[in-house]
């Protein structure tokens with residue numbers, strides 16, 4: 001049971017939440033178009049990152065559409081307020097969506113930063129195991145958010161341990177690779193760390209919202225928090241990685257052209273076969 005089902009909402013509270021959900025899935029649909037259309041601006045070895053952004057967009061689009069419909073069917077206008085209509089609203093859909101998106105978002109970082117071999121495999125395993133551990137322990141905890149009994153705090157704390165493991169590895173991945181990236185993308189690579197840190201911290205904030213602000217306004221604040229977090233951690237993050245991939249591709253294409261003793265680039269960078277590292 002989620003706290004959303006324990007309140008009635010005035011017109012503006014209910015409508016703001018409804019509108020915020022629309023913003024969420026519209027942003028995912030727009031992001032999908034962007035990633036599909038720009039993927040060819042990077043060398044083939046980085047294109048998988050754009051494909052993965054597409055996967056994130058589609059899964060988040062569907063999840064936010066479902067959650068928005070649940071909101072519509074869970075409440076009805078009784079002439080004075082929006083009251084419960086029989087079906088229950090649930091944030092659980094979000095957690096199911098994260099089980100796809102969290103491992104995929106972290107995998108994208110490994111691809112764009114050019115991590116390969118054993119470090120790639122290790123990173124992927126740690127990100128996936130810790131990501132799923134974080135999500136499913138939090139999922140169990142959120143069932144207890146109305147009464148906020150011990151399981152809410154215990155599962156939330158275990159989830160936070162996994163979260164810290166992820167943050168530590170993201171930090172190492174960013175700062176361990178930034179030195180060998182072209183100078184012009186280094187500020188963007190560091191921005192990935194700050195963007196991820198800032199947006200991912202919003203999710204535990206939303207989990208804690210019932211304990212901080214247990215009211216209809218708190219629900220509005222929680223759904224706004226989730227939506228801002230979703231747009232930044234999925235769409236803006238994906239765009240940042242796509243821009244880094246494009247700039248690195250340009251740089252590598254230029255170096256490859258020099259190595260081949262070619263002074264004028266031939267056509268688009270998509271024409272160049274990518275020797276050496278696999279994606």
Ligand code: RET
Nearest residue numbers: 101138156159160163200203204207233
């Ligand atoms: C939970 C439970 C309470 C403790 C912590 C949590 C962290 C959640 C995070 C979710 C990130 C989701 C993303 C989704 C993108 O698609 C599970 C709320 C620490 C960090 C990035």
